[in-house]
Amino acid sequence: CVGRASSTFRSQVWRSSVFSRRFRVALVCTMRQSRPVVRIGDIVTLESPDMGFISTSGVGGFLRADLLEVPVDMPPNIRNCRYQIYPLFRYSSREAIKKLQNEGRADGSKGQSLKHTASSEDEHNRREMENLFGSEVRYGMVVQLFHLMSQRFVTAGQGIAKLERDCLRVSLEPGEEGSNWTVCPIFKYQSSGDPLQYQDNLFLEASRKRGFLHISEASDLSAVSLSSYVKDVFEVNCAHSQSRFRFLPYRDCFEHAERRKDEGGRLFGDDVVTIQLREHDSLLTADITKQQSGDMADLHTPSEASSETSMLSPAPMDTARRSSIALGFSLDLGDARRLSAGDARRPSAIAGLARIGGGGPAVRFAKQEQSRLRADAMWKVESELVPHAGEAICSRKAYRIRHLASGLYLTLVDPECSLQETCLTSDYYRTDGRTLWYFVPVDEAVRGIQESMPLYLQNSCSQFWLQAAKKALGGVLSDGTAACFEERDSSQYVYLVPLSEGQDTNVVDQLRDARLQFLELAEVLDSRDEPDEKRAALQAYGEAARLSLGECIKLCVHGKGQDPLAYDGESRLENQHLIHELGVLEAVVELIRCIGEPLEEQGLATPRGAMEPTRWASAQPDCTERLLF
16 A cells, blocks of 8 residues: 555646656657658648547448548548548639529529639639648647548538438539548647648638538448448548547658659559560450359358458457348348348358458469550559558569459468468458568669569568469369469569559449449349338348449449439540449349349339439439339
């Protein structure tokens, strides 16, 4: 007791003395001096220390927070988590034009005058960005968060949030008054005017005192999860209660500016490339469209893998909640109780596509087509760690290689085998390093990786070299199969060739997510035997599928407005090719089959006319059945 009292007395003296307070402040300042300062133009990732990374699902433009399983610290799709820091912009003319449009007076003389003023306002905003580019961000400044994937700003709107009805909705918009956010300090040693440093905890206050950027207390069961490593998903809204956030560095603003002017061909962490084997005139490819929903029955998610095949297994979740998160559809507590028994055996479409230990989509070197580049040959290089993940690729760091069309990662099936075959997996975060790869240039003295530079791919786990099987080896590997060998063949070097500027890789991401949503809904409907049960499931889950169908139409046909059925412009032939290659049409046909079979048996499935375009915006989830037919 005496020792405990003495210790308590010393701690009280330490905390109360002036010297100790000065020492603690000096210690914190010394630690902060070692961290870089956030600047205008920097590309960052926004993270909540409590709830995870802030990303977007891609459908509807709503923000969410992905809470990852411990100790996973890399989000499943970091492309959705990138934001660029912009300064304060003017939007008064845009706000006035929007008000006139709502009143139906946008074509008048006042509307034409405001459009001219808006163009001058846009030019002023562009010059403001150029003048402040590279300047320090300080507490008390007003900034904007520009989402690189959607090319829109994080905006606090006037609508009501979906989950917490007493909060305002936060979404991605082209830019308006609600896109401006004030950087507010949390701790007393930080004050207005001090430079903002990376990993500083902060609040983001919306313009006009609407509230603060906030994360919901309850999880959002209607959000889409593309990985079993996402433990829970939360809604991001605007409320009077505060949530703390912090910026993590992704790419420095000056390095980002040099990248646009760089003619040397440096490769960066978010580049989409093709892996070419010039010796055989072939590309590294993986075809996932052959594995439809029926082929997934015997596959398991990483969380269900045995200890022999998975070094890290995410903590188990409630079956109904995990199924609903993977689906991307709304699910209330009553639905969870009703669906828990029927969905217990249903695998996740994204996690079930591939598992370590065999069964995942095979990877091979195939002859490249001269006409156009197929989506199954696109790969993305991802850093092992989130901080500075978008910086230039170098030869002495480990990276993950992600297949863009499937969202899965290149890995070894069995690193202990003498012939190490490769496949795709969703289990990207592994302690044994079988999903990590080194880029080793032919000239080992070179550190930076340039485009079209000859190099070898070495696995971090086995230290074997990725090569193409030249011939069948005892019937084990077929010709062109991508596998790792202990002996490096000096003639089998590859090139990382980035995609041309005209190829939009964001479309591939959107179509991939849409295909997975259709397959998941088809799996749910297949598990229902009675027509009434199918109709109830369609009403509960059909909203996300309806939105995805609308996005697919917008990607294929030119047009304007919110109603995709009213689009009558020219066809986007390249996107139509992608829809075919990614198996989106097959997934839609499978979904229609699951809806129509029981209705056809009872004579209830009769052809109906097309849905009126004006009803699209006000359509309810129960209209999805009519839309599909």
